[in-house]
Amino acid sequence: MHPQLQLLVALQDMEGMIREVQEKSEELEGMGFKQGGLENLKAARDELAGKIEPRLMSWYRRLTGRFGHAVVPVVNNLCTGCFNSIPSSFVSKTNVNKVQKCESCGRILYWP
Numbered sequence: 161m162h163p164q165l166q167l168l169v170a171l172q173d174m175e176g177m178i179r180e181v182q183e184k185s186e187e188l189e190g191m192g193f194k195q196g197g198l199e200n201l202k203a204a205r206d207e208l209a210g211k212i213e214p215r216l217m218s219w220y221r222r223l224t225g226r227f228g229h230a231v232v233p234v235v236n237n238l239c240t241g242c243f244n245s246i247p248s249s250f251v252s253k254t255n256v257n258k259v260q261k262c263e264s265c266g267r268i269l270y271w272p
């Protein structure tokens with residue numbers, strides 16, 4: 161996988177965790193989970209985001225704003241964001257040096 165793509169997938173996972181922790185923060189505090197955990201997560205997220213090319217970050221932000229999920233896995237040659245098929249010509253190119261996006265919906269694709 162393209163190293164930048166790996167970072168984007170990790171970033172998206174981490175932001176999902178942050179959202180979850182924020183939503184459940186009261187419940188979690190009741191379980192003894194301190195707010196410090198959230199701060200640590202955010203610091204790790206910022207560090208990760210700092211390693212991603214600005215061009216990709218703005219792309220990622222736009223997609224997250226529009227769809228919620230910016231980076232989606234390709235399963236059975238389908239984009240799992242919009243369920244359109246991905247041309248097989250994409251598949252061979254993917255693992256090389258390019259971050260690919262779905263031609264139909266524009267989401268960033270990865271092959272898990």
Ligand SMILES: [Zn+2]
Nearest residue numbers: 239242262265
């Ligand atoms: Zn798509």
